Amino acid sequence: MREGGGRVQQGRRDSRFGRLLRHGFTDPATAERLLDLPALSAVRGDPMLLDALGATADPDLALRQLVRLVESLSDHERPGGDPAGGPQELLGTLIGAKPLRDRLLRVLGASEALGDHLVRHPLDWHDLATYESADLHPGVEEFTRCLDDAHDADTLRAAYRRCLLSIAARDVCGTIDLAAAATELADLATATLRAALRIAGDAAPEDTARCRLAVIAMGKCGGHELNYVSDVDVIFVAEPVAEPVDGTEEAEAMRAATRLASHLMRLCSDTTAEGTIWPVDANLRPEGRNGPLVRTLSSHLAYYERWAKTWEFQALLKARPVAGDEALGRAYADAVAPLVWQAAERENFVADVQQMRRRVVENIPAAQIDRELKLGPGGLRDVEFAVQLLQLVHGRADAGLRSGSTLDALAALAAGGYVGRKDAAALDEAYRFLRSMEHRIQLYKLRRTHLVPEGEADLRRIARSLATAYRWDRGEDPVTRLRKEWRRHAREVRRLHEKLFYRPLLDAVAQLEPGAVRLSPKAAGQRLEALGYADPAAALRHLEALASGVTRKAAIQRTLLPVLLEWFADSADPDAGLLNFRKVSDALGTTPWYLRLLRDEGAAAENLARVLSGGRLAPDLLMRAPEAVALLGDPGGLRPRDRAHLEQEVLAAVGRAEGPEQAVAAARGVRRREMFRTAAADLISTYGTEETPAEEDFGPRVDRVGTALSDLTAATVSGALRAAVRAGFGDTLPTRFAVIGMGRFGGAELGYASDADVLFVHEPREGVDEQQAARAAFAVANEMRRLLELPSADPPLLVDADLRPEGKTGPLVRTLTSYAAYYRRWSQVWESQALLRARPVAGDPGLGRRFVELIDPLRYPEGGLDEAAAREIRRLKARMESERMPRGTDPTTHAKLGRGGLSDVEWTVQLLQLRHAHAEPSLRTTGTREALFAARDAGLLDPHDARTLDEAWLLATRMRNAVMLVRGRPGDTFPADVRERAAVGRYLGYELGSAGEMLDDYRRVTRRARTVVERLFYDAES
Structure with missing residues (x-):
């Protein structure tokens, strides 16, 4: 019997051991021992006790601290001299009152420090039993009443911890959320500062009589978002009670106020037998720790107006009077508020704030950066800095953003359209999670720390504490889930911080004059006129149509438009820019991504402004495909696509089309988008350069445009060829067919208006x-x-085949054999010259290569060019200049045929190729600039002459491109219209009003080039 009873008893022990493990105990043996102690006999049989302990962050800790509390109550004598009946009362309440059981045990399982407090003050458990749902949100007044009996540092600490118990209980039980807990902690801090100032004043009534002292909360306390343990940042402002007569009263008042302030700080910060509350930090005051602890209001203002740095105004965003003289505190807040909302107008404001954030990250020790919950990348500071920067920039005009609370400000930014709803929701969720982690870490020991612990037990306690609030799956390891959620939120915070904190639009808004951010209609009209809008009334109508109303779309437009108006004004035709913006906005207004793109993504808004105000071609292309706006927000969106990708896309679109007309329409759609991409990149790159046109190397930009347009044309021709073959012959044409590019097409130098020879x-x-x-x-x-x-x-x-043998009268298409026969018997020198730029661009690649092999001996003749042929080329050029130059055109400004223009440079280079390419293989290229540099490198051309010719060719090419971009139609001369000419000047890099300088520079550059051409091309001895 004894043996059988032992087995039963052992079975019961095993059963309880297993239950303890299932309830989350990590040391079940110790837990069993504690549960068997006489002190817990009254609750040992309660089946709900293990469930309640298992719901805590750390069941082992909760049980240990419960035993300590019960034992402490046993040693405690209740008021009135009655023997301590506390243990029975507590344990009886635990059995009968589930709310108390949950509150008490969860506090004991989450905070060792609050457990220590209860052991020292065991009767404080009653504070967890008495509050009901109606009392769940105490404020400053309730906390002040709880602290009324405090009369020194120890009693203040004890009363503070008692209040903290109730906040922690509501927090860990999920009765209040993160924001409410942070607000209550800030309200408790406010009440504590008031109690400390009262105690300091009671100790020195003579000082109280001499001065009016106000305590201004800063940082998280000022923003109603305090941690469990955080420095409470304050600023002290004081004034004499009596009106100063000779300065003595003010000096005495400042000394008295300094003594009171110092005593207040010691009461909160010093460590006593009851521990400490939190440090009171006054280092945000003017001049920091080197400045006086207390200043008068006028002294504060004098400092802020003359000496304060950007970060000091950022800190003042959360300033809030909390203790002391209410009128003085309000006066301080009212006086500094305008300075806060003017801070964004300081020079380099945005860059200063961004640099300050970078310095914080750089100063984190490398060993801690991955554990730093507050200061590290993806931490709380990333959210706070981004929100504060947006507030300071946009809050100048929108008073709804002027909140000291990060979460309230974030909600206001989202409501006002300054931040996307999804971005704001993601930041809100991440901030709440990270702050909750921070709270749980600090709550354990009530120590100020922002480092995520490395120990498994610590992580498990934090994870279990959060699991209830976030309703994590009970079957999932809480530590694994904690790490995953933490990293996920940190990544999202960092991504959004980079997106919002370094948003180019911010810097642009910050640089606007104060009155430009929000204007009345009358003021707006005057400002539009001052900015150069020719028709302010029409511009106001556009603004009204875009930004009126209470919709989110209108709110975002009101954020964008002040900056866009400035960018449009930087162009030659601001009115056209604004009109085009309205057209694009009307076309895309219902598209959810459009305004979000302009507000959030990179330089999209400025890029769009530059494109819409730079001329007619790009806006016309955009109106035909407004979704191409998305290219302006993609960092790689403006890079031209290579020919292989273009051809693949065009041929795929052609293959899907039902007929040849639809096929070419699809190819044109690709061409339209890609031409916009090229034009947009070209226009955007013309703004913001400090170099003059003569000093900047425009070669790479011109080459990029020429290559991009030539590749695009080749892909479009390939698509048309495929469509034509499919329409008449199905998949296989009975003859191999190739298209050979000639002229600027063959040289990969097409402009926006070039034909395809x-x-x-x-x-x-x-x-x-x-x-x-x-x-x-x-x-x-x-x-x-x-x-x-x-x-x-x-x-x-336009596909032009007039350079074929016999010109317009010859066959449109010839066989390779026919070309060979013609060139062998009938070829003229001009045809050899034209073939210098021939290269296959579409069709059968093998046939294209054989054509090149056929013409190489013709265009690179062995022995070079004889003098008779050179004379013929000179004669042809002279004839072309006299016959093709439009009547009445100024020959000094005609880009193609004029003095030192494209024809001059290209014919000179081609003459060098005809003479020397057979002996110098580097000259065997279809590109003008490449051949020019090859001739220079081969010693055939003086470097100075090469540079002169190149400069003129680039300038003439850019001028032709500019005319097409500005007017939307081709032209070889500067426009006569004043605005169009100014727009051409902006493209060429000139400031508005510099048209005369532009023409002088053009004539100077091309005149020098003509001098070189006359020497190299027309000199019979050359």
Whole structure:
């Protein structure tokens, strides 16, 4: 029997041991021992006790501290001299009152420090038993009443901890959320500062009689978002009670106020037998720790107006009077508030705030940066700095943003359209989670720390504490879930911090004049006129249409428009920029991503402003495909796509089309978007450069445009070729077919208005009759040209085949053999010159290579060019200049045929190629600049001459591109219209009003180039 009873008893022990493990105990043996202590006999049989302990952050800690509390109550004598009946009362209440059981045990399981307090003051457990739902949100008044009996440092600490108990209980039980807990902690701090000032005043009534002292809370206390343990940042401001007569009264008052302030700080900060409350930190005062602890209001204002740094105004954003003289505190707050909301107008304000945040991160020890919950990347400071920067920039005009609370300010920023709803929600969620982690870490020992602990037990306690609040799956390891959630929120915070904190729009808004952020209609009209808008009344109508109303779209527009108006004003035609912006906004107004893109993504808003006010071509392209706005927000969106990707996309679109017309429309759609991409990148790159046109190397930009447009044209021609073949012959044409690019197309130097000069060549497939092949090739070439010349609102793409043998009178398409026969018998020198720029651009690549092999001996003749041929080239050029120059045109400003223009430079370079390319392989290129530099490097051209010719060619090319971008139609001369000419000047890098300087520079550059051309091209001995 004894043996059987032992087995039963052992079975019961095993059963309880297993239950303890299932309830989260990590040391079940010790837990069993504690549960068997006589002190817990009254609750040992309660089946709910283990459940309640298992719901705590640390069941082992909760049980240990419960035993300590019960034992402390046993040693305590209740008021009136009765023996301590406390243990029975407590344990009886634990059995009968689930709310108390949950509150008490969860506090004991989350905070060792509060458990220590209860052991020292065991009767304080009653404070957890008495509050009901109606008393869940005490404020400053309630906390002040709780602290009324405090008369020295120890009694103040004890009373403070008693209040802290109730806050912690509501927090860990989930009765209040993070924001409410932080607010209550700030209210308790306010009441504590008031009690400390009262105690200090009672100890020195003569000092109280001499001065009026106000305590201004800063930082988290000022923002109603305090931690469990945090420095309470304050600023002290004081005034004499009596009106100063000779300065003595003020000096005495400042000394008295300093003694009171110092005593207040000691009462809160010093460590006594009851521990400490929190440090009171006055280092945010003027001059920091080197400045006087207390100043008069006028002294504060004098400092802020003359000496304060940017970060000091950022700190004042949360300033709030909390203790002492109420009128003086309000006067201080009223006086500094305007300074806070003017801070964004300081020079380099945004950059200063950004640099300050970077310095904080740089100063974190490397070993701690991954554990730093507050200061590290993705930490709380990232949220706070981003929110505060947005507040300070936009709060100048929007008083609804002027909150000291991070979460309230974030909500206001989202409501006002300054931050996207999803971004704000993600930041709110992350901030609450990270602050909750911080609270749980600090609550354990009531120590000021922001480092996530490394120990498994500490992480487990934190994770279990959060698991209830966030309703994590009970089957999941809480530590694993904690790490995953922490890292997820930190990544999201860092991403959004980078997005919001370094938003280019912020700096632009900050640089606006104060009155430009929000204007009345009358003031707006005057400002528009001052900015250079020719029709302020029309501009006001556009603004009204865009920004009126209470919709979120209108709110975001009101944020964007003050900056956009400034950027439009930097162009030659601000009115056109604003009108175009309204058109794009009307077209995309219901698209959710459009305004969000302009507000949030990189330099999208400024890029759009530059594009819309830079001329007609890019806006016209955008109106036809407004979704292309998205390219302006993508960091890589303005980089041109290479030919292989373009051709792949075009051919895929053509393959999906139902007929040839639809196929070419699809190819045109790609061309439209890609031409916009190129034009947008080109326009955007023209702004903000400090170099003059003569000093900046524009070569890479011009080359990029020429290559991008040439690749795009080649892809479009390939698409038209595929469409033409499919329309008449299905998948296989009975003859191989290739398109050879000529002129600027062959040289990959197309401009926005250039035609596509081509030759068509074919070669019958094996077994195909030559006449059948010729008919097929002719049909395809004609269909290609027809399709590409169909009426369209897009910029035209004219395929010109007039450089073929016999010109317009010759066959449109020839076989390779026919070309060989013609060139062998009939070729003229101008054709050899034209073939210098021939390269395959579409169709059969093998046939294209064989065509190049055929013409190489012709364009790179062995022995060079004889003098008779050189004279013929000179004659042809002179004839072209005299016959093709439009009547009445100024020859000094015609980009193509004028003095020192494109024709001068290109013919000079081509003459060098014809003479020397056979012996100098580096000259065998279709590109003008590449051949020019090859001639220089080969010693055939003086470097100074090469530089002079290159400068003129680049300037003439850019001028032609500018005219097309500005006017939306081609032109080889500067526009006569004043605004159009000014817009061309802005593209070329000149400030508004510098049209005369632009023309002088153009004539000077091209005159120098003409001098070189006359020496190298026209000199018979050269």
